[in-house]
Amino acid sequence: MNVKCKIWFEKNGGVAFAEGRRMLLEAVDRLGSLNAAAKELGMSYRAAWGKIKATEKALGIKLLEVTTGGKGGGGATLTPDARELIRKFEKYTNRMNLLMEREFKNIFDKKKS
Template sequence: MKSEKELKIRCWIDIEGKKFFGPGRAQLLMMIDKNGSLSKAAKEMGMSYRKAWSMVEDMNQRGQQPYVELHKGGAQGGGAELTETGKKVLSSFIQMNDKIKETVAQHADEMLGLI
């Protein structure tokens, strides 16, 4: 009987041993950029607003510069947008992940064939 094998890899960044940035936060930044709203981004990801807000606050506080600028509601409503730092971090993370996936794909057949 042939078993189904799959090579998986997941990359994230720790700061002082605590998770800081990875695929989930990258997706949140993408959704904020797409929707211009933290609440819409959270809803699209199936995440509570509170959790999304907490993630943004953590990134803004522990990163070298804030990643997201939040605008309070009012007559025109609130909103959110990525800062230049947030855009650069997101772009670099996506590019790095693409290269990692390419490398893994190049070696997956050989590795899985040994297992």
């Protein structure tokens, strides 16, 4: 048996941002396209777009700067808000994962507790 923990940001009670969406944004940043990011993660464009929209609506911020048409058909890049969101999420989850492991050992490895 082991312990798991899912961390997410929320606003007004709905899940707004978690690991899956962090990965999606990271891929968009790297590839310059939501479509390409979706493909890389093995999901449809529709699904990826839906997740982005859901987060934008929940948090009330804009995540992607997009262009349609033109060279290469268009593309998407991250807004500064999106970058900040990613950075804080990473920092928080990294720290919590470390603490989780430590506490787990504390409580489950001791002979008496």
